Every structure is written in structure tokens, then in C-alpha cells.
Amino acid sequence: MAGSVERARHWRYAELPGVDLLRATYVEKRFVRHTHESFVIAAIADGVEVFHHGGADQYAGPGTLALVNPDTPHTGRAGVPEGWRYGAVYPPADLVAEIAAETTTIRGTPGFVSPVLDDPYAAGLVHQVLRAVDEGNALAADTLLRVAVTRLLRLNGGPLPQRPVRTAGTSVAARARAVLAERMADPPTLERLAADLGTSPFALLRAFRATYGMPPHAWLTDARVRRARSLLDVGTAPVDAAVAVGFTDQPHLNRHFSRIVGVPPGAYQRERVGGPGGGRERAEDAQGGTDGARGRKNVQDR
DSSP states (O other): OTTOOOEEEEEEOTTSTTOEEEEEEESSOEEEEEOOSSOEEEEEEEEOEEEEETTEEEEEOTTEEEEEOTTOOEEEEESSTTOEEEEEEEOOHHHHHHHHHHHOOOOSSEEESSSEEEOHHHHHHHHHHHHHHHTTOHHHHHHHHHHHHHHHHHHHEEEOOOOOOOOHHHHHHHHHHHHHHHTTTSOOOHHHHHHHTTSOHHHHHHHHHHHHSSOHHHHHHHHHHHHHHHHHHTTOOHHHHHHHHTOSSHHHHHHHHHHHHSSOHHHHHHHHHTOTTTTOOBHHHHHTHHHHHHHHHHHHHO
């Protein structure tokens, strides 16, 4: 990977509904703490990825898979100077549950037990899924994805832990999250939010972090990016999506979107709506350069 430049493609294939796909080479990229609504199944081809998960740094090298359950906070960065190259699939929870019910004896909500699995065969299956998508081979892509998920569940699957018993702290955290979701574009301060909920700022901060794995401001940024993705998916212009979810302008959205999704919003949307440049990997897309410039121009034009 000597001399590698950052590049990424984040896209979907109509014949695998609801499944996000990613190919990327990252060197200096640092993913901030965030979550996914879907599962993350990332097969490392070269280099090393380090991601903070479950209170510790996890290391994934060639032939291993980084596995993250839905709504689980984690980060991501290079573990070696040359970065890491990988392919990933993001199957939705209902698809994984369907596969688990048909092919395993897991009872309850299925998920992955360990965040890193050393299994070159399963890693190869993930890369084959992406190759089949490239070739437009829907039958192979769907088959290989189901075989990969089945193997991973059999080797590293189990029922996800039940949600903790509801306490006063979790109740306050849930109410705070509901307020932030409703007031995403105009959130209150921590002090105001705590006062409205009848608690103190630090008590709210502790309860929210314990319940959701991140402080309220980080959760809000993650939620804003999720909502921006849904707007981009239906064709909303990035500059309009930025304002709608509470970012000050498109460059502000670009910065956070790239640090969570892995590509800037313009590159993400081109793959969704089939616009100019869709279907091609571009080095500048992974770095966010072209969208940053386009975003500044769009804001000035409005």
C-alpha cells in the first residue's frame, strides 16, 4: 500500500435492498464516535484498522473482519502509517434476523459477540459480494451475502443483551434524546435541557453517556448525519439538507458527514441518485475536497 491515496466509494445496489456497500482506502481518515442503524461487516484487505469499541481499542488486520452491531458506538482510524484498505457491507437488522432464524439456533435478537474475527474465508466472501455487485450479478451477490452472514453468525453470533432495566437515569436520558431529536435544528443548551428535565447538567451528562455511549452533543451530531443521509437519499441538495438538520452550512455538514460516513455528502448522493460521477471511485471524494469547495460556492450563491 506504499504511496496509497485515500479513496472511497459508498453506494447501494438495487438488487440488495437496504444494504449499504463500501470500498475504501484510508490513511489519515479518523472516524469520530458514531453508530449505524445497520450491522457493519468490514473485511480488511491490507493494513490495520483500529476502532474503539466496548471500552477498548480493537485491531483488525488483513484477513480479519471488523464487526459492529446496530446502534453501537465506535470510532475508526489507521493502525499503521500506510493506513488500511477494506470492503464492507452493512446489512439491515431485519435481514440478519431473517438469516439467523433460517440458518442458526440463536434465540432472541441476533448479533456479533466479538468485534474482531480472524477468518480469511469470511473476509473473502465479503470481497466476493462486492465483486458480484460490480459485475451486476444479483444472484451471486445475494447468495454470497447470505452465506457470509450465516458463517459469521455461526462462528461469532449470539443473542444481543437485553436492554438494561429502566432506571431514573435511563428515563431522563431517553427524555433528553427525544427532545434533541425533536429540536435537532435548534437544540437547547445542556443547562437548559437539564433544567427542563428536572436534573443537573452533570447528572444528565452522566446518565446520557451511560445509556447511549456518548455525550448528548456527540449523539446529536450522529443523529443529524443520519437524518441528512435520509434527505440526500430522496434527492435533497446537500446545502438544503445541512440547514434542515441544524448544521450552519454545507461545509459544516461535509466535515461531520465525512467523519462518520467516510465520504462527503455530494459523493454519497451521486451514488444514490445516479448523477454525474456516480459509480466511480475518486481520491478527492474520500478527502472531502471537491464537496467542500462546492458547498462553499452553493452557500454563497443562495
